[in-house]
Amino acid sequence: MPRTHARADTQSQTPMLRVAGAALLVFGAAMLGGAAWGQDDTAQGSDKIITAHGYxxxxxLKYPADYTHFDYVNPDAPKGGEISISTLGTFDSMNPYSRKGRGGALSTVMYESLLGEGVGGEIVPADVYGEAYCLLCESLEYPESKDWVVFHMRKDAKFSTGDPVTAHDIAFSHNLLLDQGLKSYADAVRKLIPKVEVIDDYTIKFYFSPGVSRRSLIEQVGGVPAWSKKWYEETGARLDESRLETSPGSGPYMIDSIDVNRRIVYKRNPDYWGKDLPFNVGRNNFDKIRVEYFGDENSAFEAFKAGEYTFRTEGSSKQWASSYDFPKVTAGQVVKEDIPDGSPPTPSGIVFNLGREVLQDKRVxxxxxxxxxxxxxxxxxQYGLFKQRASFTQDTPLMATGAPQGAELALLESLGDVVPPELLTQDAVMPHTSDASRLSDRRNLRRAMKLLDEAGWAVGNDGKRYNAQGKPLQLRFLLNSSGSATLSAVIENFMSNLQNMGIDAVLEKVDSSQYTARERDRDYDMVYDSYGAFLGTGTGLEQRYGSEAAAYSLFNPAGLASPLVDAIVTASLAADTKEEEDASxxxxxxxxxxxxxxxxxxxNDSFWTAYYDQYEHPETQPPYALGYLDFWWYNADKADALRAAGALR
Structure with missing residues (x-):
């Protein structure tokens, strides 16, 4: 799965939740591509039935049915202690599956699915791409055609209330997402999965629509969170409402305490049913996970220095370069560590709202x-610490370079008139270069002026740009006021350059709650946001980049609706071989x-981490997850030494 954490001067102390709304379930797992089955085949008519412990x-599959633990974990990692992290902003709900309210950090952590994932939605196992293994299920079976899938569930799986997790809960959860979840999710899933059948209390079957790609369908249904049907029916709660009360989960963690807008504490369930599964060996090692909320980045950093929380993933280049020289770092009580990240970087950047008429002209x-x-x-x-991103698959073999050739060219030529002729002959679009010695690059400014003139935005007597109807060229940039000070400075300087072009460019800084509401409603001309990187194909590409949900998808902040992109995604979903998939x-x-x-x-191709010297991690980190909430562990002796020295209370 592509990296999902914030990376470039955008402070984010909690890992990306499995749902920025439940729709990420469409392609958290759905974006898993490449890799395959290592299973037993049983002939049944003309279609083989494949039975497996994963998919x-x-x-x-890398791991056989009798695996004892994942290779990268420490199977002898001690259990205990607390890890505390920070996040910025506010929250007023513990239901992140609704558009209403602002969900609390890690508020999906209580819930498991048939095919397992990590704390905070990180990929498991984190050393392979495109493989998922049974958690609530003990096995799955499907025909070679992948027209359906049957999950055989573990009979010992239980919610934190002690009630069993059954096929009825899985079917209920699937339907609840369709009836009360995000529209972009429901619309995508209804097309693909017309029917779910509970065969018995611990067996469930999903049917897939004829004529649609089989990509990511099994991962999709296997990734639905398991909610308690009993709790929802007894309480009358809805998935589309903002609420602090949560349904019981079956996962290793449960809520310990909530202090709205200040902190959330999760505790390990001492009666967790799955603690001894090979899937969980060496994982879920902390007794407690504490999330502290702060109003701005500076107060969060000062709190870390004071020991109010103990683990930090740094998002600010300024702080990483210049602020980690405080006494606790010098004394070795706080570890500053740069850990390589093997996944492609999140495609973050300045996103245009293509729903705005003025921005529909590419020249603008x-x-x-x-x-x-x-x-x-x-x-x-930014202290020269970053590289310039060009691609949605940056630094991977899937990154387009030069003009298309070979299998890629053949694919594009096969799509007909939907492909612009220049796409077949020109080099892949690369970002422009600029003069590092001055903010305003005169050469680029002249190019920009010419493009705006060509687009019909002429300079008036007041130096501002107007169209033929006398309408000024206005652009509003939406920015979260509680975010990174460095990001704010970057955008302010960018807006200054736009004003020098004659554009009426205004930076609108709003608080976290306003920002969330306006971003969901696309109430902006430009915003700093991100899309999803990809290493494999899946139906989630349609939700991210496709036209059908472009008008309302929370995961397509530009509202991109491109027949060209649609055609390529369709071709990718129909690929029969890995070579065809890679070309697409x-x-x-x-x-x-x-x-x-x-x-x-x-x-940035690494994780910037700082933590009090009471945590340890595997000597060799897996490529696809930092995993500090997942497979790191607590060293009680080191923690005692920190407290004895007064570094921690």
Whole structure:
């Protein structure tokens, strides 16, 4: 799965939740591509029935049915202690599956699914891409055609109330998401999964629609969170409401305490049913996970220095470069560690709202982009610590380079008139370069002026740009006031360059709650946001980048609706081989960059972490997850030493 954590001067102390709304379930698992089954085949008519302890689309599963633990974990990791982290902003709900309210950090942590994942939604296992293993199920079976799947559930799985987790709960949860979940999720799933059948208390079957791609369907149904049907029916609660009360989960953690807008504490369930499963060996090691809320980045950092929380993933280059010289770091009581990240960087950047008429002209978007000076920004504001991102599959074999050739070219040529002729012959779109010595690059400014003139936005007597009807060229940038000070400085300088072009550019800083509401409603011209990187194909690509849900999908902040992109995604979903799939994804990267709905900014190929020296992790980190909430552990002796020295209370 692509990296989902914030990376470039956007403070984010909690891992990306499995749901930025439940719809991420469509392609948290659905974006898993490549890899395949290592299972037993049983002939049944003309279609083989495959029985397995996990699932993937190609090849063999890395871990056999009798695996004892994942290779990267410490199977002898001690259990105990607390890890505490921070996040910015506020929350007023513990139901993150609704558009209403602002969900609390890690508020999906209580829930498990048939195919397992990690705390905070991280990929498990984190050392392979495109493989999922049974958690609430003990096995699954499906025909070679993948027209359906049957999950055989573990009879010992229980909610924290002691009630069994049954097939009735899984079917209820699936239907609840369709009836009361996010519209983009429900619309996508209804097309693909017309029927669910409870065969008995511990066996459930999902049927898939004829004529649709079989990509990611099994992962999709296997990733539905298991909610208690009994609790929802007894309480009358709804999935689409804001509430602090939560349904019981079956996971290793449960809520300990909630202090609205201040902190959330999760505790390990001492009666967790699955603690001895091979899937969980060496994982879920902390007794408590505490999340502290702060109003701004500075107060959060000062609280870390004071020991109010103990683990930090740094998002600010300024702080990483210049602020980790306080006495506890010098004394070795706080560890500053740069940990390699093997997944492709999140495609973050300045996103254009394509629903705005003024931004539907690509020439305007290209002109605006020329106002962003990465080189100056990186050197002057970010200590030269970042690289410039160009691709949605940056630094992977799927990144489009040069002009298309081979299988990629053949695919594009097969799509007909939907492909612009220049896409077949020109090099993949790359970000412009700028003069690092000055914020305003005169060469780029001249290019931008020419593009705006061509687009019909002429300079008036007052130096502002107007169209033929006398309407000024206005752009509003929405920014979360509680976010990174460095990001704010970057955007302020970018807006200054736009104003120098004659654009009426205004930066609107709003508090976290307003920002969330306005972002959901696309009440902006531009916003700093992100899409999803991809290493494999899946139906989640349609939800992220497809036209059908473009008008309302929370995961398509630009509202991108491109027949070109749609055609490539359709072709990718129909790929029969890994080679065809890779060619289609390279073409998709090329097409997304061609559509130019985002100004790519920067990326970092490592995790910046700082933590009090009471935590340990495997010597070799897996490539696809940092895993500090998942497979790190607590060293009680080191913790006692920190307290004895006064570094921690």
């Amino acid at each position: 993937s689309f190609y090849g063999d 978007r290209e002109a605006v982009a020329l106002g962003f000076n990465f080189e100056w920004t990186n050197e002057s504001l 994804l390279m073409a998709l990267d090329r097409a997304l960059r061609y559509e130019f709905f985002m100004i790519p900014t920067w990326y």
